[in-house]
């Protein structure tokens with residue numbers, strides 16, 4: 001192996017799924033039915049109008065049936081076998097990384113294909129619409145199931161594992177994220193402090209661009225493959 005890097009952390013955002021046909025959050029106005037994403041993705045929004053919030057996620061869940069992983073997802077699935085240690089952290093709630101074959105993967109913002117009971121905390125798969133009056137099969141309460149999604153103001157999942165990997169990594173690659181949502185937006189600075197090489201791959205310079213040692217602009221479908229091919233033997 002010609003690999004210069006042994007411990008790799010990759011962070012992905014909506015841009016990696018854009019060419020599969022899933023819209024990003026902040027490009028093109030960033031509105032859904034005239035609501036800013038921040039307005040439908042908060043616990044307050046859910047308390048105020050649970051039907052609207054469920055509909056937002058039901059629509060996004062349904063959209064998964066119409067899309068396929070693209071070459072960037074497939075490249076990352078292949079890349080995980082090329083390093084001693086590899087962790088893919090995604091902010092995406094779609095299932096395209098796993099459908100491409102990624103195994104070393106953490107969904108820090110949750111998953112569209114899971115629901116969670118706010119009473120008994122049981123997490124269960126969901127592939128259809130989530131109705132407000134659905135009964136939790138575990139505790140048998142009604143109306144307690146919500147999307148297993150991290151909303152604004154809530155703590156992302158797996159932060160201990162992610163921080164540990166960032167503090168040990170020698171390469172950190174951020175792909176297709178605007179760098180506008182913390183804590184993910186701050187990962188580059190932690191990786192820099194760990195002495196890692198930090199690389200941004202994005203359509204345009206992100207909000208965090210100045211913190212990266214290398215910046216590659218272009219479509220994820222082209223740039224991600226070229227980058228990993230340049231540092232490893234595929």
Ligand code: APR
Nearest residue numbers: 013014015018024025026091176177178181202203219220
């Ligand atoms: N290839 C590479 N990058 C792309 C592509 C592409 N084909 N298409 C778009 N991009 C870039 C955009 O230029 C933008 O900088 O992807 C980025 C997507 O940014 P956002 O829409 O802000 O998505 P993301 O960074 O994933 O959002 C973070 O915000 O709303 C929350 O929880 C939600 O996980 C999400 C978080």
